[in-house]
Amino acid sequence: MVTLNVNGSLRNLDIPDDMPLLWALRDVLNMTGTKFGCGQGLCGACTIHIDGHPMRSCLATVSIAIGKRITTIEGIGATPEGKRVQEAWLALDVPQCGYCQSGQIMSAAALLAESPKPSDANIDERMAGNICRCGTYPRIRAAIKQAAGVKEA
């Protein structure tokens, strides 16, 4: 039995502690907002926060999250950065198919928490791990800037 703190709720789960958090969230807790994309930390679709830091939940195991705070897309709106990012995403109609957007938003919220006024280089660096096949990158960049209150170049 392990106890996980997910979006502020303590959840007792009968799962192996080497299980990647992705499957604990999706298959055991039925929290399907966090997406499976590649299973190798290459696409960012499964990004969550552990104690506020962005992590790829397809690689991060249950054991490393014990005693820490897990935040997922279902809970990120409760943080100031997450809320601003979601609002900007809505305002600029960022998503297309939407499948990668949970991960994009989690990475963007973590970026703003660390760099409230990110430069283009910051955005490139911190968002390069999140793939979008629909090509929403220009709108993601613009929405991050809108959420941060910085001007588009």
Add this chain to the structure above:
Amino acid sequence: MTNRDLASPSRRGFLTATAAIGGGLLLGFGLHARGEVRDTLTTDAPFAPNAFLRIERTGKVTFVSPMIEMGQGTYTSLPMLIAEELEVDVDTIAIEHSPADDKLYVNPAIGVQMTGASKSIRGFYGPLRQAGAAARIMLVTAAAQRWEVDPSTCHAESGVVVHASTGRRLGYGALVDAAARLPVPEKVGLKDPAEFKLIGTPHRRLDTAGKVDGSAKFGIDTRLPGMKFAVLAQSPTFGGRLIAVDEAKAKAVRGVSQVVRLDDAVAVVASHTFAAKQGLAAADPQWDPGPNAKVSMSDIVGQLARASERPGAVARHEGDAAAVIARAARKVEAVYEQPFLAHATMEPMNCTVQMTTDGCDIWLGTQVPGMTQAAVMKLTGLKREQVRIHNHLLGGGFGRRLDYDGTVRAVQIAQQVSGPVQVIWTREEDIQHDLYRPHYYDRIRAGLDAQGKPVGWSHRIAGSSIIARYYGPGAMKDGVDRDAVESSANLPYHVGAIHVDYVQQEPPAGMHTSWWRGVGATRGTFVVESFMDELAVSAKQDPLAYRIALLDKQPRAQNVLRIAAERSGWGRPLRAGQGRGIALCIGFGSFVAQVVEVIVGKDGAVNPTHLWCAVDCGVQVNPDTIRAQMESGIIFGLSAALHGEITIKNGRVEQTNFGDYQVLRMHEAPRIDVVLVKNLEAPGGVGEPATSCVMPALTNAIFAAKGKRIRKLPVANQLR
């Protein structure tokens, strides 16, 4: 839908029947008041004048969408068409995925219930406005009868019928029972485009809310009581067979309940995906590699090259191109090659199936619900009404979900499993068992006169036929695959005598090719727009002016070329290592021109920095969606042009995941400026032409920067 269909009394009967079948089984979910997207959950709305619309006594309007949302914005643009004529606030419309039905939900521009070919607006621009207008007329008539006034003295606005002279008002909800008893009008008049309030005005997407808070449901998000998870491995070589699995070791993994063996695949079933993955690794499947064990790219390309030396099936023949080229003042010829491509949708292939005593339920995201249903009927022997398809938002389509191989696999597995099972493909499985964009091999040559003007043109395309596989060989016309010769047989430029032919050459048995964003236009546009650039260079003329001069009967094409060029500062000098390239795509009923500005570094790194795109797609429904689709198509096309390539070695795909099948990332995405050309021509498709256009625009820019002609995609390390 025609007026005859609108009048058909069987429609309401069908909807009632769907409700009866669907009722207890289906999962519905509400997102937000604005842009509610529901799984097929038919309510008992009293007013259902056609297959697309239901209005409840509360006034709630539900749109049953014949086309599925896969990112292209159809869950906003199609409701806009309905709302424009129905006179309701589009933001209040709830959207449901349609059930499988190739008749009720046929795309009239295609002939089956298919979301593809950039044909959702083209297929439904008329029918959905008619559906909305017919419903409005019935509601207005019902109100007029209640008030005992002439219907022509009433009008509708924002879901209310108004009798202006007396100020009386009745909401649609109060009228649905009376409206349902009225005949559906045979003929309805539609608004003049000048009266449009919604169509042509940018409107926020209706499906965004669920996509920013994690509540939007894709097929892979299906969760059912008692559902198990299965991870699949198919024969790594095309045409191989399963010979052994260590079932005991697989079952020793905690959570694993079952190993399902098929002739050419194995699946491990478990209580969660992690256990299923571990179980599959423990099962260590052994394969007979089959007849393709030694097949590699050199064999495949060699076959294509030899095929392209044979005369092909003639797609276009005007004049004697061979003779004209032979005596032309100057000759230009080239061979172009384009690789196999995977779709790599962000949502990996998956399908959830429950076999029941009375049939089966299937939860997935598909571009072809009706064809999927038919495939499952064929596999299982079940009747149509016993195969219930529950469609979902698609985590990317790009053509991958026009095939139903994943559903057939999932049903084969579910037939051996008790209770619902979700079959998930790992990313490696998804990349290595895709149905690929064909590897194409094009030979092209032209003769120019003394002024550099083309007088003869000859183009032979060799590659596999998607039409023959998908629709059957009977769908070919005299040996020509009309998709494979797209943008070549219908070349828009004046080139004098012209000969275009096609040689079908299939890849190794067991390897299948399929639709990929831009389809034939993506193949054809790369070749003809690159070659047009070669001719301009040979003629020592500006590539823009050269094209314009050969397009004198194509004013819309000339216009988009001029706009894209002007916005880009065409002709202004650039720094060393920089280049500008231009290309035109006429396709899907639209005209797109793009200019790419590229920097080629000293190390040969290719960096497209800025892109200008002009699009004339006729009537615009949601202009912001058109912009988004241009951005999307450009980045999708750049991924392929710069990096995309699936290669075969010893009968298997070499690439495995996003590490070796690279796609564009944030730092590689150029700035994109889109210009929309406004007019009232028939609506054209916007999902695909930008993908087709960007590849030659990029490689033409590379030529301008470095003088190197890219005749084989991807660009990859060719400049290094």
